[in-house]
Amino acid sequence: MTFSRTIKLHIEYDGTSFNGWQNQAKGRGVTVQGAVEKALSQLCKEKIKVAGSSRTDAGVHAFDQVATFKTKSTLPLQAFQKGLNTFLVPEVRVRKAEEMDASFHALRNAKGKIYSYYVLSGKTSSPIAKNHVYFFPYTLNFSAMKKAAKQLVGKHDFSSFRSSRSTAKTSVRTIHSFQVKVVKDSLFMPKENTEGTLYCFTVKANGFLHNQVRTMVGTLLDVGREKIKPEDIKKIISAKKRSAAGKCLPGHALYLIKTLYA
Secondary structure, X not given: OOOOEEEEEEEEEOHHHOOOOOOOOOOOOOOHHHHHHHHHHHHHOOOXXXXXOOOOOOOOEEEEEEEEEEEOOOOOHHHHOHHHHHHOOOOEEEEEEEEEOOOOOOOOOOXXXXXXXXXXXXXXXXXXXXXXXXXXXXXXXXXXXXXXXXXXXXXEEOHHHOOOOOOOOOOEEEEEEEEEEEEOOEOOEOOOOOOOEEEEEEEEEOOOOOOHHHHHHHHHHHHXXXXXXXXXXXXXXXXXXXXXXXXXXXXXXXXXXXXEOO
16 A cells, blocks of 8 residues: 655745746746645655645735645655745745645635735825735725625625636625724834725635635725715625626735635
């Protein structure tokens, strides 16, 4: 019998220079999955394939992308964290490594995910935050956006927020919570800076459709600009048409915060 181990990695990365998580056709840019597989193959001295918990798009960042892989390596568990980081590019780091049961799979065993999207509202954009925050040069109605976000909570058919490229068999998802907060002190909005407002949109669900989070936030910005009312969210959901919802915002301000398991 061939000896094999199942290793689970918790990975953080800055997605700015990557063409997403998932491997692409040759010549279509560097991916995070490709960088991790290359480093693992060097470390384990065998060809390694990893499975990720989320297929983040180009420019999207992650604090907790979970990945699993099989290996014949007898290296100690800590080597898959400390050792692997010596082979990885600085934009990618393994935060934790765990040994799992052979049946565990990063994607199939995931029970949910938490994403956050950051929007800087103001008159002037931030050069420091340009790859990590979406600049929106308009004043926003904070109260209206919070009310609208609550309309998205629950089990719904989210066809109106689904990309035409989505291959999911169903558009039904359950959103457990959707919070809109003002960030008063951070790297991208120091408390000394009184110009502009940094908003954080955080959503927890059992799963997401392609572009769903970015399109939901784009729709909430329409509410914030008072182009539509909070009550219109229910009509948008019922329409089940992509044209009914707002703009799909860029990926560079989206963060995979955590992958949830039972």
